[in-house]
Amino acid sequence: MGREAREANDATLRTVEAVYRRESSRVLATLIRLVGDFDLAEEALHEAFTAAMAQWPTEGLPANPRSWLISAGRFTAVDVLRRKSRADASRDELSRRIEADAVAQTGSDVPSAIEDDRLRLIFTCCHPALQPEARQALTLRAVCGLTTEEIARSFLASPPAIAKRIVRAKAKIRDARIPYEIPSREELPERLDSVLQVVYLLFTEGYAASSGAALTRPDVSGEAIRLARVLLELLPEAEVMGLLALMLLHESRRAARTSPSGDPVLLEDQDRSLWDRALIDEGTSLLRRAMATGTVGAYTLQAAIVAVHAEAATAGETDWSRIASLYDLLLHANPSPVVALNRAVAVAMRDGPEAGLALVDAILARGDLRDYQLAHSARGDLLRRLGRTSEAVAAYRRALDLATQAPAKRFLLRRIRELTRRGQRAL
Secondary structure: OOHHHHHHHHHHHHHHHHHHHHHHHHHHHHHHHHHOOHHHHHHHHHHHHHHHHHHHHHHOOOOOHHHHHHHHHHHHHHHHHHHHOOOOHHHHHHHHHHHHHHHHOOOOOOOHHHHOHHHHHHHHHOOOOOOHHHHHHHHHHHOOOOOHHHHHHHHOOOHHHHHHHHHHHHHHHHHOOOOOOOOOOOOHHHHHHHHHHHHHHHHHHHHOOOOEOOOOOHHHHHHHHHHHHHHHHHOOOHHHHHHHHHHHHHHOOHHHOEOOOOOEOOHHHOOHHHOOHHHHHHHHHHHHHHHHOOOOOHHHHHHHHHHHHHHOOOHHHOOHHHHHHHHHHHHHHOOOHHHHHHHHHHHHHHHOHHHHHHHHHHHHHOOOOOOOHHHHHHHHHHHHHOOOHHHHHHHHHHHHHHOOEHHHHHHHHHHHHHHHHHHHHHO
16 A cells, blocks of 8 residues: 555544544434444444444545444344344344334435434433433433543542443343333423433533543533523423523633643633623523523522623622622532532632632542542642642642543643742742
């Protein structure tokens, strides 16, 4: 193979990898709908991308990669089911149904209905027959495409424990024949809380990626916002408005959150002229609608907190008393250690770093966030502001040990170097 051919081949393989990152969760959602089995769909997805790696370099990129992958995965599933149908007549029936779908769906094969496959998958993963922790883990795996290790870090749990949750959840869906569908309007309210949780988890992974070279994954957070808009059409409840408002207000700051080199820019240092005013206006409008209902839940309270930041023309004009008060309400509604940590940071901004440090130390002493990077980063920042340099360096080093994201590691290393030089000058 000549140099030009090798370069073209390498370029195509890079394209396949990019398509995998962008499309794999969408293709998986559609394959799960078609074959009705998580494990079979995952096997079909893997085989489809293996085929793409073999064929696309020589045949060229198809006009619609997602459609090509869905078709390839569907054919793989049919082949697997045919091999197993001798022992199980139901598998033979399923293979015939999948083939019938293939005949019925010609051309692009990606109708608008397929765009809702991920929403259907979320409702399946969030079925009340599943345990809450299993719902979230399975959704992060199937919808977000996170690895077991990444999910374990999100839940501060061990990878084997998360793997068991996912396996049990898949088995429950299969054995209980949980339907792959958006429930009826009458059933929506009882399913809504779980769905809102996983849509926000999806957004969070896009807004602050759990690992990797980039701070954010815009395609993932954008998909979460799209799903929230669909949910709002299905069920215009206050907390759906609150969640969409929260995500839009966060998303409005995306352009200002990273430097040209991709490193994180702290909220206090962000260029607020880069904030997206259209998203802020839409978010605050939704927030007002949610507040007007008189039902103020956790997402609406979080949106109200982010709105206070959006209203401040400069970091110095931020109403930290208002934010701390809202966190008091949020902690009452959602008494989680992460909310307590965020409240501690707000108290530090209102009452001084000493007050915030006492709260953070109490949280860490309870062991709640012992292995949570952001807790140690926050502690390091408060110690830095108090001039306790050696302690701040130790806290930042602990955060660095826990960091899994390249930009976060660079930021923490920079802080450690700055403080180390400062300490050396003081000697």
